[in-house]
Amino acid sequence: MRELKITPIRNGTVIDHIGNGLALEVLRIIGVRELDKDSTVSVALHVRSQKLGWKDIVKVENMELSPRKVNAIALIAPTATISIIRDYKVREKRAVDLPDRIVGVLRCPNPNCISNQNEPVESEFEVARRRPVVLRCGYCDRQVDEFLSHLA
Amino acid sequence: MTLKGRDLISIRDLSREEIEEVLRAAKRMIPYAEGRKSSRALEDRLLTLAFFEPSTRTRLSFETAVQRLGGRCVTIADPSASSMRKGESLHDTVRMLSSYGDGIVLRHPNEGAARLAALASDKPVINAGDGAGQHPTQTLLDLATMQEAFGTLSGLKVVFLGDLKFGRTVHSLAHALSMFGAELVLSSPPTLGLPNEVREQLDEAGAKVTEADQVHSAVRDADVLYVTRIQKERFADEAEYAKVAGSYRIDNTILAGAKPRLIVMHPLPRTGEIAPEVDGTSHAAYFRQAFLGVPVRMALLSLILTGRAG
Ligand SMILES: Nc1ncnc2c1ncn2[C@@H]1O[C@H](COP(=O)(O)OP(=O)(O)OP(=O)(O)O)[C@@H](O)[C@H]1O
Ligand SMILES: [Mg+2]
Numbered sequence: 001m002r003e004l005k006i007t008p009i010r011n012g013t014v015i016d017h018i019g020n021g022l023a024l025e026v027l028r029i030i031g032v033r034e035l036d037k038d039s040t041v042s043v044a045l046h047v048r049s050q051k052l053g054w055k056d057i058v059k060v061e062n063m064e065l066s067p068r069k070v071n072a073i074a075l076i077a078p079t080a081t082i083s084i085i086r087d088y089k090v091r092e093k094r095a096v097d098l099p100d101r102i103v104g105v106l107r108c109p110n111p112n113c114i115s116n117q118n119e120p121v122e123s124e125f126e127v128a129r130r131r132p133v134v135l136r137c138g139y140c141d142r143q144v145d146e147f148l149s150h151l152a
Numbered sequence: 153m154t155l156k157g158r159d160l161i162s163i164r165d166l167s168r169e170e171i172e173e174v175l176r177a178a179k180r181m182i183p184y185a186e187g188r189k190s191s192r193a194l195e196d197r198l199l200t201l202a203f204f205e206p207s208t209r210t211r212l213s214f215e216t217a218v219q220r221l222g223g224r225c226v227t228i229a230d231p232s233a234s235s236m237r238k239g240e241s242l243h244d245t246v247r248m249l250s251s252y253g254d255g256i257v258l259r260h261p262n263e264g265a266a267r268l269a270a271l272a273s274d275k276p277v278i279n280a281g282d283g284a285g286q287h288p289t290q291t292l293l294d295l296a297t298m299q300e301a302f303g304t305l306s307g308l309k310v311v312f313l314g315d316l317k318f319g320r321t322v323h324s325l326a327h328a329l330s331m332f333g334a335e336l337v338l339s340s341p342p343t344l345g346l347p348n349e350v351r352e353q354l355d356e357a358g359a360k361v362t363e364a365d366q367v368h369s370a371v372r373d374a375d376v377l378y379v380t381r382i383q384k385e386r387f388a389d390e391a392e393y394a395k396v397a398g399s400y401r402i403d404n405t406i407l408a409g410a411k412p413r414l415i416v417m418h419p420l421p422r423t424g425e426i427a428p429e430v431d432g433t434s435h436a437a438y439f440r441q442a443f444l445g446v447p448v449r450m451a452l453l454s455l456i457l458t459g460r461a462g
């Protein structure tokens with residue numbers, strides 16, 4: 001299916017199959033402000049998708065995502081696929097997947113948790129359940145099943 | 153299987169076999185805890201007690217345990233005097249303390265503090281309570297009390313009464329008892345029930361859990377009645393508190409319908425939950441329970457610091 005309504009990019013990353021309406025959150029995770037100022041970021045909202053009905057797509061020039069950002073995307077947009085584009089071609093394509101431990105991506109929702117007290121440590125969560133995803137704080141055991149509002 | 157050098161952060165860190173090992177060792181420690189025999193098992197060991205929150209009871213029982221075994225300890229009992237006040241992180245404080253002594257016992261107001269301390273320390277860390285989180289040595293002494301009274305934990309019918317929502321002792325104890333195949337009965341004011349999360353974990357572990365709304369009927373065929381404090385600050389107004397607290401008060405009238413061997417437990421300090429008239433009955437196990445905190449901690453310290461059970 002030809003769906004490129006946006007100019008192709010030479011090098012960069014395409015995050016496709018983002019659940020409908022979540023592209024702006026994905027942009028927030030990517031941290032658009034940190035990008036090379038000559039890079040183009042294109043966002044397609046509400047695109048027809050065979051698999052999902054509707055989806056969003058984000059394409060970023062000259063950037064590859066850190067594992068940490070991939071984990072954050074996996075949490076809020078678990079259906080996303082990530083394609084690495086080099087010289088206009090898809091070099092690598094994979095579904096986002098969640099490792100068993102997620103470090104530094106979320107803040108623990110328990111305000112009294114030691115990980116929220118200016119200690120020199122990063123937050124750490126274990127996957128307690130996968131479908132739907134439930135995480136458990138590695139410090140205080142608090143469970144989290146809503147991730148958007150807890151992104152670090 | 154050995155506890156030597158291990159951290160004890162949550163009761164979940166111990167397998168059923170390891171819990172049984174601690175309970176066996178604790179039983180052997182009783183004459184030493186009572187001062188009838190003497191031991192030098194911890195003679196060359198130095199323990200650091202870091203109490204960043206007041207807890208006289210737990211702290212004294214650890215100090216007693218160390219000294220009964222001929223060990224020594226240094227204690228931070230007052231957080232305002234410590235470096236924490238100057239803004240030093242718990243991480244750095246623990247890192248430093250771990251280079252001084254052979255192990256750390258930590259009480260701290262933040263949940264997860266003991267987990268963090270264990271990461272920062274290269275010596276064993278024992279959690280003596282982290283905020284509303286875990287307090288595994290309390291669970292072990294609770295188990296020891298039931299084990300001593302009945303010779304077993306499996307098949308016991310244990311009624312939990314009172315605040316099951318915020319009472320951390322209940323959550324850990326319920327988990328541990330479910331490992332031993334005990335039957336759990338929950339009885340609490342409607343707003344202070346066991347959190348869903350805890351209930352789900354118990355169900356997943358295959359625990360036998362039921363609910364009882366009448367204290368009288370729940371007590372009838374129980375082996376253990378575990379009473380917890382109902383805290384005033386959990387209620388919107390004084391009148392509501394008084395009403396609820398009143399309906400969860402255990403006295404000899406309620407116990408008249410119980411099995412003769414029923415034991416009443418309470419993590420202490422009690423406020424009004426158990427009438428003083430119960431103290432003189434054979435049901436009262438709460439002071440024995442408090443005492444057993446000493447041999448249990450002796451056993452644990454000996455296993456963790458020396459690898460030997462006394
Ligand atoms: N040069 C390019 N510039 C921008 N986007 C590209 C480029 N090449 C491919 N893409 C996009 O990258 C994603 C993966 O490309 P691919 O050709 O594998 O898509 P596809 O055939 O639609 O597969 P699927 O939708 O099953 O992942 C798609 O969203 C596609 O639109
Ligand atoms: Mg496609």
Ligand SMILES: [Zn+2]
Pocket residue numbers: 108109110113114115137138139140141142264
């Ligand atoms: Zn936490």
